[in-house]
Amino acid sequence: MTLCLVRTGRSRDVASFERLFVYFGPRIRSFMLKRALDGQLAEELMQETMMMVWRKASLFDPQRGNASAWVFTLARNVMIDNLRKAKRPEFDPTDPAFVPDAPETPDVNFEQDESAERIRLALASLPEEQAELLRMSFFEDISHSMIAEKTNLPLGTVKSRIRAAFSRLRAALGEDR
Structure with a gap:
């Protein structure tokens, strides 16, 4: 089978691919069925695997392993991809994440x-x-070190003045902390 796979990869030899299909097709289907997949899905995944063998045969390197291991690695990957697709949740338009928020009331x-x-x-x-330090830090999203550069103040001074501004804001808003 290694020779058939090499021929398929190098020269797109249809007769060699046909031999691969006849040999590996039933084995791959059986491999899929043993993993609790239904007959229809096992057949589809076998077909998909064999199409991948046709497309990727040129990547097979007989020095690194045998044809059977390479083909069954492809089959395993096709099966895993299928399981991942099946686990994706279906779009549900009634999911609360997709329902728009209720309009805000006048009170809010x-x-x-x-x-x-x-x-x-x-x-x-x-x-x-x-106020200027707070504006730069929170409304313009400038880092404290950049503020220190722009204002020619030491970084520690910038930080302590921003902290002091927060303390004054809390006091002005009547918040304790």
């Missing part, structure tokens, strides 16, 4: 607007330098 909108206004006022009450 009012509370969010009120909270946003409280935060704006608290930020406005901070010293200009602390």
Whole structure:
């Protein structure tokens, strides 16, 4: 069988592939059936395996192993791929993850607007330098080390001023921590 596989790979010899198919087809089907696959699926996977043998025969290296081991490795991989596909969940449009959120009520909108206004006022009450450091760090997503470079301040000073700004914000918002 090794010679047939080599011929199939090198010259696309149909007669050699036919011999491979006649020899390995029933064995691969039996291999699939022993793994608790139904007859229809075993037949489909055998066909898929043999198509892969035809397409990849040129990759077979007789120095690295025998034809049977190579073909059954392909069959095993085809079976594993099929099992992975079968385990993928089907799309369920009624899944809560896909159902849009209910529109927010006026109460929720009012509370969010009120909270946003409280935060704006608290930020406005901070010293200009602390407010600017917070803005760069959280609204512009600039790292503390980059802020230190931009402002010509030591990194420790940037961190301590941001921490102090948070303490003032908590106090202004009436939060304990």
